[in-house]
Amino acid sequence: MLVSTLLILAVCMAVSLPLGLGAALWLSEVGRNGHALGRVLRRLLDVLAGTPSIVIGLFGNALFSQALGLGFSILAGGLTLACMVLPLLIRTTEEAFSAVPPSCAAPRALALSETRTLAQLLLPVALPGLMAGFLLGLGRALAETAALIFTSGYVDRMPESLLDSGRALSVHIYDLAMHVGGGEGAAYAAASTLILLILLINALFLALAGLWRRRALQLA
Amino acid sequence: MRLARLDPALRVGLRGLAFVSGLIVLLILLLLLVEAAPALSTLGPGQWLADPGWQPSGGRYNLLPMIVGSALVALGALLLAVPLGLGAALFAQFYAPPGVARLRRRGLELMAGIPSVVYGFWALLVLVPLIRTLAPPGQSLLAGILVLALMILPTVAVTADAALAALPRALLSAARALGLGRVSRITRVALPAARAGILTGIVLALGRAVGETLAVLMVAGNVVQVPGSLLDPFRALTANIALEMAYAAELHRSALFVCGLVLFVITVGLVLLAARLSPQRLPHAA
Numbered sequence: 444m445l446v447s448t449l450l451i452l453a454v455c456m457a458v459s460l461p462l463g464l465g466a467a468l469w470l471s472e473v474g475r476n477g478h479a480l481g482r483v484l485r486r487l488l489d490v491l492a493g494t495p496s497i498v499i500g501l502f503g504n505a506l507f508s509q510a511l512g513l514g515f516s517i518l519a520g521g522l523t524l525a526c527m528v529l530p531l532l533i534r535t536t537e538e539a540f541s542a543v544p545p546s547c548a549a550p551r552a553l554a555l556s557e558t559r560t561l562a563q564l565l566l567p568v569a570l571p572g573l574m575a576g577f578l579l580g581l582g583r584a585l586a587e588t589a590a591l592i593f594t595s596g597y598v599d600r601m602p603e604s605l606l607d608s609g610r611a612l613s614v615h616i617y618d619l620a621m622h623v624g625g626g627e628g629a630a631y632a633a634a635s636t637l638i639l640l641i642l643l644i645n646a647l648f649l650a651l652a653g654l655w656r657r658r659a660l661q662l663a
Numbered sequence: 664m665r666l667a668r669l670d671p672a673l674r675v676g677l678r679g680l681a682f683v684s685g686l687i688v689l690l691i692l693l694l695l696l697v698e699a700a701p702a703l704s705t706l707g708p709g710q711w712l713a714d715p716g717w718q719p720s721g722g723r724y725n726l727l728p729m730i731v732g733s734a735l736v737a738l739g740a741l742l743l744a745v746p747l748g749l750g751a752a753l754f755a756q757f758y759a760p761p762g763v764a765r766l767r768r769r770g771l772e773l774m775a776g777i778p779s780v781v782y783g784f785w786a787l788l789v790l791v792p793l794i795r796t797l798a799p800p801g802q803s804l805l806a807g808i809l810v811l812a813l814m815i816l817p818t819v820a821v822t823a824d825a826a827l828a829a830l831p832r833a834l835l836s837a838a839r840a841l842g843l844g845r846v847s848r849i850t851r852v853a854l855p856a857a858r859a860g861i862l863t864g865i866v867l868a869l870g871r872a873v874g875e876t877l878a879v880l881m882v883a884g885n886v887v888q889v890p891g892s893l894l895d896p897f898r899a900l901t902a903n904i905a906l907e908m909a910y911a912a913e914l915h916r917s918a919l920f921v922c923g924l925v926l927f928v929i930t931v932g933l934v935l936l937a938a939r940l941s942p943q944r945l946p947h948a949a
Contacts, residue, residue: 465680472677486938487685493867493934494691494927495874497901501923502691504908505698526687533684586778589876589901593908616780617877620787627788634781641776 444633447517447602447609448585451595454521454605455528455584460577462525463532470533471540492530499527500590508594515608520595527590528580535579539572539655540565571655578648582641588613612637695924702917711921717887719907719915726922728889732897735890736804736879737872740811745865747812748819753849756827768824775817783881786810791882798894802884805893810878815868822864826857863941870933874926876901900926 466484473481503523513519543565566573588611596608597618610618616633619626706724714725751771755764790809795801830853838852854861876899884896885906898906900922911919 462680462684465677466684469677469681472674484681484685486935487688489938490931490934491688491691493870493874493930493937494688495876495901495930497874497876497904498695498923498927498930499691501698501904501908501920502694505694505920506690510694526691529684529687582776586776586780588778588780589905592905613778613780616778616784617881620780620784621881630784634784637778638781641778642773645773645776 444610444612444615445636447595448612450517450602450605450609451521451524451591451611452581452584454518455524456577456581458522459525459529459532459580463529463536463576463580464573466529467533467536467540471537488530488533491526492534495589496527496587497589499523500593502526503590503594513606515594515596515598516606517595517602517609518605520591520609520611521605523590523594524584524587527587528584531583532576532580535576536569536573539569539576542572542655543568568658571651571658575648575651575655578644578651582644582648585637585641585644586613587611588617592617612640692927695920695927698920699917699924702914702921705914706918717903719911719918724918726900726925728887729898729900729903729922730925731889732804732883733873733899733901736807736811736883736897736899737869739804739808740815740872741865741869743808743812744816744819744868748816748864748868749823749861751816751820752823752827753853755824757845757849757853768821771817771820774813775821779814779875779878780881782810782814783878786878786882794894800884800896802882802896803894804883804890804897806882807879807897807899808893810882811872811875814875814878815872818868818871819864822867823857823861826860826864827853829860830856859940863937866933866937866940870930870937873929873933874901876905880905 470481470484500523503519503526507513507519507522508515511519513522591611591614595611595614597610597614598608602609612633616630616637619630619633623629702724710724711726713727714723716723717725717728751767755767759767786806786809790806791801793801794803794806834852834856835848838848843851879899880902883898883902885898885902886896887898887903888895890897904919904922907915908919
């Protein structure tokens with residue numbers, strides 16, 4: 444279960460991270476209000492953030508499991524989760540970028556290309572903020588159950604590849620509590636493990652957010 | 664910071680990534696429509712609301728009890744969570760010493776991070792037996808309302824907190840200079856001024872409550888009926904999808920996508936409402 448959970452998270456983050464990073468950079472570049480497409484995109488992302496996870500699960504089942512033929516698999520579950528955490532990731536990442544003080548625009552005076560400014564300056568400076576967003580998304584993905592029930596499935600054994608079905612920890616708790624008589628003890632154990640993982644991620648998030656704030660202050 | 668001019672290739676790449684992210688929402692709508700189309704075209708609008716019960720194997724598809732169930736449980740949860748959340752935010756902003764306020768904030772963040780299965784599991788083992796001593800079977804509308812209220816409390820409290828904290832200090836200082844007491848400062852100045860932000864949070868919380876699946880499923884009893892009292896079991900729209908998707912086929916499967924479509928439309932409506940209410944950008948749904 445733990446391996447399946449980690450694999451699902453890995454797929455989810457591998458997909459949503461580049462997408463979210465790119466989208467957030469573009470959004471912070473077009474600015475807050477001036478750009479019509481930017482406004483539409485923000486609204487769409489707000490809708491995505493508000494969409495119930497079970498509906499995203501239905502979508503994942505229809506698209507990844509059926510239309511793309513991935514079946515009940517870790518890959519399908521991870522991709523579905525990626526859709527779910529994307530708005531959160533974009534929002535936090537964008538905030539991290541817009542918190543970088545304008546004085547960091549100095550390299551432009553040094554005739555560095557924009558791409559190099561981005562890679563060598565903006566990304567490193569915004570890194571703690573990016574990591575904090577990443578951890579927030581990770582926590583959200585870890586907590587999710589409803590989107591996974593019909594995408595990554597129930598099968599309770601060691602997955603052999605990304606196309607195998609894998610049971611996430613949260614789905615395991617659900618199954619034990621609802622369908623297995625006398626499963627309470629095991630469900631308690633699984634729930635404790637899950638909460639411990641989330642507490643750990645939360646603590647990391649807080650530490651990084653603090654670091655990020657301090658660094659932003661130093662630069663300002 | 665903003666980059667004044669990006670290299671063209673990079674700019675095109677970033678824009679592509681941004682559009683792919685936005686496309687997901689449209690894709691969700693499209694797929695829901697496609698999958699729901701068979702059921703929508705074979706069953707008339709009357710059947711969704713007037714069929715005698717929900718028995719997909721018998722060709723009966725009445726969604727009304729579940730829509731009512733979802734609405735009742737969400738509104739009930741809101742009724743509990745709003746006074747509590749608002750009270751907590753006011754306490755933190757106007758009464759609590761800074762240390763206590765910070766502690767409360769951490770606590771709320773933790774509450775928001777706890778997975779819904781864990782809430783559901785806890786409610787199933789603690790709340791439901793408690794209600795059972797009151798009136799069997801225990802899995803009931805009341806249990807659903809209580810657990811949901813707990814889950815949306817952080818959303819209400821955090822957004823109200825942020826809205827109150829964002830008020831201009833001058834406003835409150837002026838009220839104090841006019842000799843208003845703390846209570847009138849809160850009810851006559853702070854609350855009206857922060858109304859938009861607080862309402863936005865409430866609408867977002869309502870959206871979360873309607874969309875919540877696992878916790879509600881685990882404590883609701885899931886009998887398809889319009890609950891006659893707080894102690895009756897019921898079934899929410901979200902739970903209906905989660906329960907039956909595993910074995911649904913053809914028209915039944917399509918009918919479940921209709922449920923999804925209904926949910927999606929409700930949430931889109933709520934998000935747009937929140938956006939209209941909100942003075943600035945939507946806050947994080949905690």
